[in-house]
Amino acid sequence: MTSTEIRMGPWRPLYEYLAQRPDEADIDITYDDVEAIVHLRLPTAARQRPEWWTVIPLKQRARSWLAAGRHPFASDAGVVFRRTDHLAGHSLERQRRSRSMMDEYATSALLVPPTPEAVDCGWWEPHIVYVIHFPEAEVIRVGLTHGDSNRATILSGPGGTVLQVNRLANRWSATVLEGAFLRLADDFRVEPPLWLAQTTGVTEFWTDSFAAPSADEALAVAGVAAKLSNWTLSVPRSDRGSAE
Structure with missing residues (x-):
């Protein structure tokens, strides 16, 4: 049987944080709080390039929010993880x-x-x-x-x-x-x-x-x-x- 494990690596704590809040349509997290959750320092691109917060599941980090049924929307202050029922970024x-x-x-x-x-x-x-x-x-x-x-x-x-x-x-x-x-x-x-x-x-x-x-x-x-x-x-x- 094929392994159905979703590999998130160090990003699993973010998944757990998001998964504990299924009833919240939007979960707003600052960049500093993301770092505290995953115990990692975010790269400069994460704070400056919204596309870094991708929904492409080939990226390990993306699996943490996709597994929680969320899409990320980045701004200068942080990221809003919005509830969704699909993986792809486009309909x-x-x-x-x-x-x-x-x-x-x-x-x-x-x-x-x-x-x-x-x-x-x-x-x-x-x-x-x-x-x-x-x-x-x-x-x-x-x-x-x-x-x-x-x-x-x-x-x-x-x-x-x-x-x-x-x-x-x-x-x-x-x-x-x-x-x-x-x-x-x-x-x-x-x-x-x-x-x-x-x-x-x-x-x-x-x-x-x-x-x-x-x-x-x-x-x-x-x-x-x-x-x-x-x-x-x-x-x-x-x-x-x-x-x-």
Whole structure:
């Protein structure tokens, strides 16, 4: 069985402090009081950059307030930990809008010749769209990574099984295909439990009550984009000159 422990390290005392106050909609704590609770000196960024107080569960500190069902809102004086019922910083509707813009941008990139900048970034090198099932959490995740990466294997570590590894010619094609999987599963989108999200992130999940679509089904949803000539085009970074 997969470990469901949420790893908070030295930030666990903050979780315990917040968890003892479930009825308070907002919990306002000064920076000095946060330091006293966790017995740590906060870095300068914590007092000067509100984004340091992230809701990304890959960050150990974030798990302490997420586990207590809170999102942080920093100011000059301290942090307000506001009660919430979700992990992600943005609503699913906002995620959908962002995803739509991402897919549109990827499709537009497939309509024109590769730019030197995109080639230099490796965007025109092969990429993989993977699908992973996490049976204990009862969720399925889709994602993409560079063709040389073992990210799918790493992410499947917490009791997951890699169901599909679809190799695409470039990142733009992979982005469109990933988006097609998400559109097929849209009615079943969920967040994973925090014990899983601490290693996999929060987005691109759906409940496993909806079986993973096949690559052919996703390609059908990708539609005309999958028929563009650049869909199958790869340009290694070493071939930068050929893209100019």
